[in-house]
Every structure is written in C-alpha cells, then in structure tokens.
Amino acid sequence: MTDVSMALLQISEPGLSAAPHRHHLAAGIDLGTTNSLVASVRSGSADTLADADGRHLLPSVVRFTEEAVIVGEEAKLAAVDDPLNTVASVKRLIGRGLDDIKRLGSRLPYEFVQTDAAVPRIHTCRGDLSPVEVSAEILKALAVRAESALGGELSGVVITVPAYFDEAQRQATKDAARLAGLKVFRLLNEPTAAAVAYGLDKDAEGIHAVYDLGGGTFDISILRLRRGVFEVLATGGDSALGGDDLDRAVARWIMEQAGVGDGASRVVLRRLMRDACIAKETLTKANSASVCVDLPNGVRWEGELDRPTFDALIDPLISKTTAACRRCLRDAGLRPAEVKDVVMVGGSTRVPRVRERVAELFGTAPLVDIDPDRVVAIGAALQADVLAGNKGADEMLLLDVIPLSLGLETMGGLVEKIVPRNTTIPVARAQEFTTFKDGQTAMAVHVLQGERELVADCRSLARFELRGIPPMVAGAARILVSFEVDADGLLSVTAMEQSSGVKAQVEVKPSYGLTDAEVESMLRDSIAHAGEDLHARRLRERQVEAKRTLEGLRAALASDGDALLDAAERRRVEGTLLHLEEVADGNDPEAIKAATEDLENACAFYVERRMNRSIRDAMEGHKIEEFQ
Amino acid sequence: MLDFSKNHFELFGLPVGYRVDGDLLAERYRALQHRLHPDRYAAAGDREKRLSMQASARVNEAFQTLRDPLERARYLVSLHTGDNDGGKEMTQDMAFLAEQMELREALSEVRSRPDPIGAVGEILDHLAGQSNVLVGKLEVLLEAPSPQDLEAARELVSKLQFVSKCRVEAENLEAELDELL
Numbered sequence: 001m002t003d004v005s006m007a008l009l010q011i012s013e014p015g016l017s018a019a020p021h022r023h024h025l026a027a028g029i030d031l032g033t034t035n036s037l038v039a040s041v042r043s044g045s046a047d048t049l050a051d052a053d054g055r056h057l058l059p060s061v062v063r064f065t066e067e068a069v070i071v072g073e074e075a076k077l078a079a080v081d082d083p084l085n086t087v088a089s090v091k092r093l094i095g096r097g098l099d100d101i102k103r104l105g106s107r108l109p110y111e112f113v114q115t116d117a118a119v120p121r122i123h124t125c126r127g128d129l130s131p132v133e134v135s136a137e138i139l140k141a142l143a144v145r146a147e148s149a150l151g152g153e154l155s156g157v158v159i160t161v162p163a164y165f166d167e168a169q170r171q172a173t174k175d176a177a178r179l180a181g182l183k184v185f186r187l188l189n190e191p192t193a194a195a196v197a198y199g200l201d202k203d204a205e206g207i208h209a210v211y212d213l214g215g216g217t218f219d220i221s222i223l224r225l226r227r228g229v230f231e232v233l234a235t236g237g238d239s240a241l242g243g244d245d246l247d248r249a250v251a252r253w254i255m256e257q258a259g260v261g262d263g264a265s266r267v268v269l270r271r272l273m274r275d276a277c278i279a280k281e282t283l284t285k286a287n288s289a290s291v292c293v294d295l296p297n298g299v300r301w302e303g304e305l306d307r308p309t310f311d312a313l314i315d316p317l318i319s320k321t322t323a324a325c326r327r328c329l330r331d332a333g334l335r336p337a338e339v340k341d342v343v344m345v346g347g348s349t350r351v352p353r354v355r356e357r358v359a360e361l362f363g364t365a366p367l368v369d370i371d372p373d374r375v376v377a378i379g380a381a382l383q384a385d386v387l388a389g390n391k392g393a394d395e396m397l398l399l400d401v402i403p404l405s406l407g408l409e410t411m412g413g414l415v416e417k418i419v420p421r422n423t424t425i426p427v428a429r430a431q432e433f434t435t436f437k438d439g440q441t442a443m444a445v446h447v448l449q450g451e452r453e454l455v456a457d458c459r460s461l462a463r464f465e466l467r468g469i470p471p472m473v474a475g476a477a478r479i480l481v482s483f484e485v486d487a488d489g490l491l492s493v494t495a496m497e498q499s500s501g502v503k504a505q506v507e508v509k510p511s512y513g514l515t516d517a518e519v520e521s522m523l524r525d526s527i528a529h530a531g532e533d534l535h536a537r538r539l540r541e542r543q544v545e546a547k548r549t550l551e552g553l554r555a556a557l558a559s560d561g562d563a564l565l566d567a568a569e570r571r572r573v574e575g576t577l578l579h580l581e582e583v584a585d586g587n588d589p590e591a592i593k594a595a596t597e598d599l600e601n602a603c604a605f606y607v608e609r610r611m612n613r614s615i616r617d618a619m620e621g622h623k624i625e626e627f628q
Numbered sequence: 629m630l631d632f633s634k635n636h637f638e639l640f641g642l643p644v645g646y647r648v649d650g651d652l653l654a655e656r657y658r659a660l661q662h663r664l665h666p667d668r669y670a671a672a673g674d675r676e677k678r679l680s681m682q683a684s685a686r687v688n689e690a691f692q693t694l695r696d697p698l699e700r701a702r703y704l705v706s707l708h709t710g711d712n713d714g715g716k717e718m719t720q721d722m723a724f725l726a727e728q729m730e731l732r733e734a735l736s737e738v739r740s741r742p743d744p745i746g747a748v749g750e751i752l753d754h755l756a757g758q759s760n761v762l763v764g765k766l767e768v769l770l771e772a773p774s775p776q777d778l779e780a781a782r783e784l785v786s787k788l789q790f791v792s793k794c795r796v797e798a799e800n801l802e803a804e805l806d807e808l809l
Contacts, residue, residue, distance in 0.1 A: 326802075399661060424691075426685040487665065
C-alpha cells in the first residue's frame with residue numbers, strides 16, 4: 001500500500017512528467033552473470049528493489065525441479081547438491097552457438113543436448129531448455145518483484161548488457177525479455193549505465209573510466225560526460241575474466257594445501273568454489289580467513305588464508321585487467337592521469353587489492369559511493385524513467401564507437417585500415433586507390449574487420465567488384481572507396497571511379513555473428529602477433545616488389561631485349577631474373593630484397609639503354625614543348 | 629541542418645589557426661552532436677535521418693582532425709595552400725632523421741634491457757618532448773603564414789609524422805610488454 005501512495009505522490013511533482021496525469025512505471029534490470037537486480041525511480045531517486053526478505057541481489061541461478069522453477073538464493077544453495085538441474089552463469093551461454101560453448105568447455109557442469117539447431121539446450125528434469133528460456137525465468141522473477149514493490153504493471157524496462165555483446169547476444173537478451181512478457185525500451189551498455197548513475201545523480205563532468213569486474217567478465221570503458229552528452233571514447237576488456245576466476249584461484253590454493261586431486265567430483269568442486277568465495281568475501285574486511293573443507297575421504301581439512309597470500313594469488317589476474325585498462329586508455333589517446341574518476345562496478349571491486357591496484361594505475365581513489373553491485377541497475381532505472389516519458393528526453397545522448405577496425409584488402413594480401421577501431425560513429429571515410437595494370441577495367445573490393453595486418457587473419461565482411469572502369473594506363477584511374485558507418489553500426493561501402501562515375505556498393509553489418517570472445521581474441525591476437533605480422537608484412541611487400549620488377553623486366557625483354565642486348569648480356573640478365581624468381585618464392589624478406597637489388601643493379605645498363613632509346617624515339621619529329 | 633561548405637574551423641565557430649582551445653573545441657563538438665546526432669532524428673523521415681547521419685559524420689571527422697596536432701597542421705597547411713598533400717614530402721634534415729633512426733634502434737633493443745617497460749617509457753617521454761617542440765614551432769609559423777612559412781611548416785609536419793609514427797610503435801610495444809606481465 002505504501003508503494004502505491006509513493007507512486008501517486010510522484011504524479012504531483014511538477015515538470016517531471018511528460019504525461020502529467022499518469023506516471024509510467026518503469027524499471028532498470030541488470031541481468032548479470034552471477035547476480036541480477038532490478039531498480040526503479042521512486043520519489044525522484046533511483047534505488048534497487050528488495051524481495052520480501054529484504055535482499056536486493058538475486059543470484060542468477062535457476063533450479064528446475066519436477067514441481068517448480070526456483071530462481072535465486074534458494075536455487076544457488078541447491079546448486080551444490082543438484083548441479084545438473086541448476087543453471088548458473090547462463091549469461092555466458094546466451095546468444096552463443098554450441099561451438100562457442102564447447103570452447104568454454106569443462107568449466108560448465110551442465111549436460112548439453114546435441115540438437116540440429118545452432119542453439120544449445122541444457123538437459124534438465126523439466127526438459128531441454130535454451131539459455132533464452134533460462135534467462136527469461138530470471139527476468140520474470142525480477143519483474144514480479146518490481147511490480148509488487150511499485151504496485152502496478154511495468155510499462156517497460158531497460159536491460160543492461162556488456163559493451164561487447166554482439167547482435168546475437170543482444171537479440172537473445174531481448175527474446176528472453178519478450179518470453180518473460182516484458183517490453184524492452186532499450187538495451188543499455190553496462191558501463192554507460194554506471195556512468196548514468198553517477199553522471200545524472202551527481203552532475204559530474206569530465207573523463208571517467210568504468211572498471212567493471214563482474215562475476216564472469218571484465219569490461220573497461222572510457223567515457224566523457226559533459227552537458228548531458230555521454231561519449232564512449234573507447235572500450236576494452238576480457239570476456240573470460242571475473243570474480244569466478246578469483247574464486248578459482250583460491251579454490252586451487254585450497255586443493256593444493258589440502259591435497260585434493262584434480263579428479264575430484266563435481267559436487268566436491270562446487271563446494272570448494274563456494275568455500276573459496278566465502279574466504280574471498282571474508283578477506284574484504286578481515287586480514288585472514290579460516291577455511292574448513294570436508295574432503296572426499298571423510299577427513300576434515302582446516303587452514304588459514306591470510307591477506308598477503310590471497311593478494312599474491314589474485315595479482316596476476318588483476319594485472320590482466322590493468323593491462324586492458326592501459327590499452328583502452330591508449331585507444332582513447334589518454335594518459336591515466338587524465339581520467340578524473342574511476343567508477344567501480346561489480347562485486348569483485350570490493351576486494352581491497354583490486355581497489356589498490358586501480359588507484360595505483362589511475363593515481364586516484366576509485367569511486368565506490370554507489371554500491372558496485374547496484375550501480376548498473378540504478379543507471380538503467382534512471383534511463384528507463386527517461387524513456388518511459390517521466391522526464392524530459394532531451395538530456396542524454398550517447399556517442400558510440402566501433403569496436404574493431406574496418407579496412408580493405410590491398411596488394412599482396414595485406415589489409416589497409418580505413419576506419420580504425422574506437423572511431424566515433426557515425427563516420428564517413430574515403431580513400432583513393434588506383435589500377436595497377438594497363439587497361440584494367442575491373443577492381444575487386446574486399447572489406448575486412450580486425451586488427452591484424454594480413455587478410456587471412458581478419459574477418460571477411462563483404463566482397464564486391466567495381467566494373468566498367470574505362471581502360472587507362474596503370475595508375476591513372478582514380479577509384480574512391482568510401483566507408484560509411486551509421487549510428488547503429490551498419491556499414492556501407494561504395495567504390496566509384498572518379499572520371500567516369502561508375503559505381504558499386506554493398507551494405508554489411510559489421511558486428512553480425514561476431515561473439516564478444518571473438519572480438520576479444522581478435523584484439524589479443526593483433527597484439528600477440530604484432531611481431532609475426534611485421535615479418536609477414538615485410539615478406540609480402542618484398543614479394544610484391546619483386547613480382548613487379550620481374551613483370552617489368554619480362555615485358556621489357558619481350559619488347560626490345562633482342563634489339564638492345566647481345567646474347568651474353570641477355571643471358572646474364574635472365575640469370576638474375578631466374579634467381580629472383582626462385583628467392584621470391586621463399587620466406588626470407590631480406591634475401592628477396594637483396595635479390596631484387598641484385599637484379600636492378602645487373603639491369604642498370606639495360607634500363608639506361610632503354611631510356612636513351614625511348615627519349616630518342618620520342619624526340620623524333622616532336623617539339624620539346626609537347627613533353628612539358 | 630549543417631552548412632557542408634564550411635571548413636572544419638568554421639563548423640565549430642573557431643578562428644582558422646593552429647592554436648586551438650581544446651576545451652572550447654570539445655564543447656562546441658558536443659553541442660553540435662547534441663543537435664545533429666541520428667538519435668535526435670529517430671522519429672524523423674528518411675531524408676532527415678540521412679542528412680543527420682551525414683552531418684554527424686562530418687562533425688566527427690572535423691573534430692578528429694582538429695584535435696590531433698598532426699592532422700590539424702596538415703589540414704591547416706592544405707587550407708592555406710589549396711593542395712591536399714600537406715606535408716607528404718620527406719624532411720631533408722639529416723640530423724633529425726639520424727635521431728629518428730637511433731630512437732627506432734633503441735626501440736628494437738628494448739626487450740633486452742633490464743627494465744623494458746621503463747625503457748619504452750623513456751622513449752615515449754622523449755618522443756612527447758620532440759612532439760611538443762614541433763607543435764610549438766608550428767604554432768608560431770602558422771600564426772599568419774607567408775609562403776615561406778608554409779614551406780617550413782610542411783617540413784615540420786613531415787617531422788611530426790615521423791615522431792607520431794614512432795610513438796605508435798612504442799605504444800604498441802608497451803602494450804605487448806604489458807601483456808607479458
């Protein structure tokens with residue numbers, strides 16, 4: 001009853017409602033890997049909503065029994081004893097194909113059902129369920145909580161997703177909401193939601209980093225907030241790193257100390273993970289935690305985990321996050337000191353060592369004013385309130401970036417980047433190319449996505465051909481290739497020959513089918529293979545150069561070799577030509593370079609003769625002005 | 629919606645010159661995007677949506693150009709001279725080129741140093757110093773440039789290009805070393 005009168009009170013607030021006679025109930029949902037939350041704006045301030053027992057966090061765990069579907073704490077407790085019918089961390093699975101999930105591999109204790117469809121199904125006693133169906137159960141539970149707290153039906157919700165979620169994962173999240181009977185106003189990126197929570201509540205201006213170490217993923221985003229405009233300068237992260245990994249590090253330590261072998265049963269492993277998690281949480285406040293484990297052989301093991309040992313266990317994991325932060329900052333063209341505030345998101349940021357390391361990196365104490373578990377839901381609630389028409393909608397604007405570079409295939413299988421990653425969209429970029437053969441009338445355009453230098457290592461987005469180029473000498477045609485990425489990330493590529501105006505065009509969806517793990521691993525690869533790429537690039541460049549030299553020489557020999565060279569000279573030239581041909585097939589760029597130079601030196605006299613002759617030919621019967 | 633005939637400076641209502649008030653530029657950029665961004669035209673007709681996309685992309689392009697000292701110099705030189713290859717020719721300053729070679733060599737040997745990250749940091753600091761000096765000279769030259777000033781500016785742009793390319797390589801190396809931690 002009190003909730004209803006709260007809602008009524010809000011109607012009378014002046015200037016806040018677009019439709020003053022009715023306040024639309026709206027909620028923000030943080031659908032997390034480990035925990036989920038629902039929040040709403042009441043009496044002008046946003047807060048998360050508690051269940052009947054006063055708990056805000058809803059563990060993202062669903063248990064299926066013969067009688068019922070149980071979501072939350074109760075399901076989480078049962079997970080230890082009924083692992084096969086209890087689904088946790090379903091967010092890792094949503095919108096993924098079976099192949100992706102196999103890559104996640106042994107870390108998941110469920111039994112997957114092989115089906116013909118690309119969508120994996122989890123075998124439970126209530127049938128084979130898709131991740132969308134499992135997620136829908138979590139959303140339903142949150143919606144019930146919100147509607148009973150707010151005293152009415154929700155007009156719509158804002159659901160948050162990781163910045164790296166791709167089309168398929170976003171679509172699957174929307175499908176889950178539809179299945180739960182909810183209207184989705186918008187999917188909002190989690191870091192943006194966190195920034196909204198701080199930005200709108202406290203009117204903060206400046207550059208912010210959002211450091212989000214959740215249960216299963218790490219995300220870092222650099223945002224600029226100013227006068228109501230949110231600009232995402234860069235995003236990065238690690239899609240397979242989170243609080244679970246901290247627990248795993250502790251669990252491994254316990255296993256070593258207690259002498260538990262790798263062959264322990266699922267039930268034992270689950271219990272160890274739970275004990276590890278409890279120890280981690282204890283160490284947030286205390287300097288040491290005692291650990292008791294009932295071993296499979298019936299013996300009870302007791303030990304102490306102190307703070308320094310714990311810190312040493314997790315430091316390598318934190319280093320991965322700080323390295324990602326530095327990379328992201330570099331992409332944004334910023335130094336750590338330029339970041340005004342660091343917003344901490346995710347339960348794992350409660351770990352003192354994490355806060356210490358983040359403070360060290362940015363030279364500023366991170367923001368923890370808003371509960372790091374709730375800050376995303378609160379931001380989502382504020383956004384939901386705006387979109388429900390309860391506030392002026394002209395305040396917020398998000399400028400987004402593209403996550404991976406877009407480019408074109410050029411000579412020798414190399415990629416020329418046209419739009420670098422983290423460029424603000426919408427964007428239009430054009431680059432001029434030319435033909436490399438005399439009389440060339442068509443040009444293939446191959447559009448690629450990724451950070452690597454070789455075509456083979458990037459993702460092919462589209463291929464098309466520009467035909468009808470008027471025949472000209474090599475290098476004379478001017479072909480303008482334009483990339484256009486709109487605000488939704490939709491790419492269109494146009495190629496046009498400038499003198500004739502012939503045109504060809506293609507539209508592609510750059511993010512389609514790319515999972516966040518793929519984005520992540522493509523980024524990682526580009527760094528890990530930078531040296532290798534450099535070698536490969538140098539090799540291709542040398543090969544292209546050698547090929548050009550060879551083609552030129554062959555053409556020359558065919559046209560005037562007999563007239564300008566005697567037999568001995570010709571043999572010598574052909575000898576170096578054969579040598580270069582052979583070396584160019586190898587994979588030593590320096591040798592190719594040397595052989596190319598040898599050939600050029602050996603042919604210098606021939607080139608000179610050809611030049612003298614062509615000048616002589618050209619001058620005959622012409623006036624000098626014609627050549628100016 | 630937006631006057632596409634305006635140059636980058638005029639778009640933001642800024643005087644044409646190398647010295648740019650970064651904060652003011654960023655503020656005008658946001659104000660323009662606030663007005664032009666496709667999100668503002670979500671309910672509009674196709675023509676307006678298309679126009680908003682183009683306008684917003686143009687503003688993004690202009691902003692990227694003006695906020696980067698190298699791109700800004702190149703753009704400004706081409707505005708003054710009318711040709712689009714502002715500074716593509718290579719500097720003939722042999723002392724400068726020799727120094728660049730040395731820096732690159734130092735960069736390639738960083739891995740064998742006792743503190744590789746520290747060594748890259750030193751190189752990055754050195755490059756930042758070089759960049760600042762060049763930017764400072766460009767500020768003076770491009771105040772009210774004579775044809776000779778523009779020639780000199782082209783040379784500086786070419787040097788700045790070297791420095792920023794080396795910087796990108798150093799930063800990539802730093803990222804790579806970070807990854808190994």
